[in-house]
Amino acid sequence: MTMNKEHEPSVDFLEKEVREDVKNNAYSRPVATRFPPEPNGYLHIGSAYAIHINHSIARKFNGTFNLRLDDTNPVKEESKYAESIQEDVRWLGLNPPVFYGSDYSERYAEAAFVLIRKGKAYVCDLTPEQMTAYRGTLTEPGKDSPFRNRSVEENLRLFEGMKNGDYPASSKVLRAKIDMSSPNINLRDPVLYRIIHAEHYRTGKRWCIYPMYDFAHPIQDWIEGITHSLCSAEFFEHRPLYEWVLREVGAEEPPKQREFGRLNVSGSVTSKRYIRELVEGGYVDGWDDPRLPTLKGLRRRGVTPEGLASFLEAVGVLRQNSTVDSAMLDHFIRRDLKEKAVGVMAVLEPLKVVITNYPEDQTEMLRLKNNENNEALGTREVPFSRELFIEKEDFMEAPAAGFHRLSPGVEVRLKGAYFLKCEHVVKDPATGDVRELHCSYDPETKSGSGFNARKVKSTIHWVSAKHGVTAEVHAYEKLLRDGIQILESGNDWEELVNPDSRIVIKKAVMEPFMRHAEPGAKYQFIRHGYFCLDCGYAADRKRVFNRIVALKDSWKKP
Numbered sequence: 001m002t003m004n005k006e007h008e009p010s011v012d013f014l015e016k017e018v019r020e021d022v023k024n025n026a027y028s029r030p031v032a033t034r035f036p037p038e039p040n041g042y043l044h045i046g047s048a049y050a051i052h053i054n055h056s057i058a059r060k061f062n063g064t065f066n067l068r069l070d071d072t073n074p075v076k077e078e079s080k081y082a083e084s085i086q087e088d089v090r091w092l093g094l095n096p097p098v099f100y101g102s103d104y105s106e107r108y109a110e111a112a113f114v115l116i117r118k119g120k121a122y123v124c125d126l127t128p129e130q131m132t133a134y135r136g137t138l139t140e141p142g143k144d145s146p147f148r149n150r151s152v153e154e155n156l157r158l159f160e161g162m163k164n165g166d167y168p169a170s171s172k173v174l175r176a177k178i179d180m181s182s183p184n185i186n187l188r189d190p191v192l193y194r195i196i197h198a199e200h201y202r203t204g205k206r207w208c209i210y211p212m213y214d215f216a217h218p219i220q221d222w223i224e225g226i227t228h229s230l231c232s233a234e235f236f237e238h239r240p241l242y243e244w245v246l247r248e249v250g251a252e253e254p255p256k257q258r259e260f261g262r263l264n265v266s267g268s269v270t271s272k273r274y275i276r277e278l279v280e281g282g283y284v285d286g287w288d289d290p291r292l293p294t295l296k297g298l299r300r301r302g303v304t305p306e307g308l309a310s311f312l313e314a315v316g317v318l319r320q321n322s323t324v325d326s327a328m329l330d331h332f333i334r335r336d337l338k339e340k341a342v343g344v345m346a347v348l349e350p351l352k353v354v355i356t357n358y359p360e361d362q363t364e365m366l367r368l369k370n371n372e373n374n375e376a377l378g379t380r381e382v383p384f385s386r387e388l389f390i391e392k393e394d395f396m397e398a399p400a401a402g403f404h405r406l407s408p409g410v411e412v413r414l415k416g417a418y419f420l421k422c423e424h425v426v427k428d429p430a431t432g433d434v435r436e437l438h439c440s441y442d443p444e445t446k447s448g449s450g451f452n453a454r455k456v457k458s459t460i461h462w463v464s465a466k467h468g469v470t471a472e473v474h475a476y477e478k479l480l481r482d483g484i485q486i487l488e489s490g491n492d493w494e495e496l497v498n499p500d501s502r503i504v505i506k507k508a509v510m511e512p513f514m515r516h517a518e519p520g521a522k523y524q525f526i527r528h529g530y531f532c533l534d535c536g537y538a539a540d541r542k543r544v545f546n547r548i549v550a551l552k553d554s555w556k557k558p
Contacts, residue, residue, distance in 0.1 A: 267478025302532030
């Protein structure tokens with residue numbers, strides 16, 4: 001049967017190009033993609049987006065996908081970041097082969113010697129400031145370095161000296177000889193190698209010269225047999241240099257660099273540099289702060305890799321840098337948790353209720369479903385007793401129009417239990433605040449009994465005061481204030497960070513089932529949202545639950 005074109009699945013621009021390459025046998029090897037982070041920080045949601053795109057392309061064409069640690073700058077990189085990146089990739093559900101850019105150091109040097117012998121590279125003694133001045137501007141061409149016409153022999157000798165550690169740091173660089181008048185500034189004799197006398201976290205002091213990203217990256221891709229080097233849009237202007245390097249070093253069937261738009265999420269920051277400023281400035285509590293879009297922060301908040309993957313799939317492949325509504329991310333997290341999370345009763349702002357006609361020494365075990373949408377999660381027992389806690393907001397002494405929860409003389413249903421009527425309000429004589437409620441219950445109205453003689457307009461949740469477990473609850477909102485503008489530099493984070501991005505509730509009470517909650521386990525607090533036990537407080541023996549997402553879904557699919 002021929003599928004009508006109207007019903008064919010849509011194909012994004014990257015997949016379309018890869019499909020054409022496969023159809024035309026552009027490569028004698030299978031489709032191969034990679035994710036090449038520098039181990040100088042932690043991955044974030046933008047990183048997950050790049051991983052998703054590269055892995056999805058490889059999967060669709062039965063190709064390969066690998067993780068490469070682009071560790072060619074010993075000053076910024078550390079083993080803790082390399083280990084964290086691998087851990088985060090595994091958390092996303094992937095287990096790709098891992099390569100290290102530092103393993104190719106000999107190959108970079110060989111390629112540099114090839115370029116020098118071809119007269120395509122030279123050693124330059126200009127200072128960084130002089131080099132910037134010589135480069136020109138977007139409207140004015142650059143001018144040649146006075147060292148540009150050194151002989152091949154002299155460049156070979158000088159580069160060998162750089163390699164052997166004969167010169168101090170930053171005193172010389174190896175530059176490509178391309179075109180100082182090119183409209184693309186990246187082609188104005190870019191630096192390929194620099195001298196750095198620093199210990200590398202993997203290779204120690206074996207090397208004192210290190211390649212620049214624009215030189216190392218295409219060679220890394222070529223060595224690993226990458227066919228399609230898919231990267232974010234800021235590398236578009238670097239593509240001609242990527243292709244120049246591969247062409248000049250004689251790469252056969254060179255990889256293709258293609259770009260996609262960066263993913264940003266409203267109310268947050270997805271730049272490693274900005275996140276670092278927030279962390280180091282003390283505006284958040286480390287790289288795994290649940291308010292951050294780092295994968296560590298998302299994981300600690302309770303986001304599932306499955307929910308994140310569904311979100312990334314729905315975003316699709318962006319042509320341009322784009323910002324999506326954080327409500328869209330919440331929507332897919334919520335959808336994933338809906339049938340996974342055990343529903344429990346938790347009272348965040350407790351108000352005491354005494355059921356005056358319930359026996360003082362009696363405890364009744366009620367059986368409730370763990371998840372209304374998933375019978376497979378079973379049931380649990382919840383103790384019911386004379387003294388309970390309900391939410392403070394579920395009572396109003398003088399109810400406003402439309403308020404149907406508990407008020408004097410009004411009946412409500414306690415979830416999974418009985419009808420409850422407020423008979424008397426006890427107030428603090430000093431402040432006049434409501435201290436506790438004296439109520440009565442109707443034993444004929446037990447849930448599941450079939451009682452239908454009268455109806456109530458509201459069902460509220462509760463926790464037995466005698467059996468309840470206390471805990472701290474953190475509710476999270478957007479990290480940044482609405483309507484803010486992030487600058488390239490000099491951001492006043494004190495002004496930009498939302499002061500209500502984390503709301504701490506000190507003494508929430510929840511049913512005793514939660515005494516055995518495991519760090520990272522997901523729960524639905526009935527009427528409040530989805531929560532998980534924060535693993536960050538285990539050493540302090542402190543029980544803190546993070547709100548993953550609220551129950552209300554505000555995202556509207558376009």
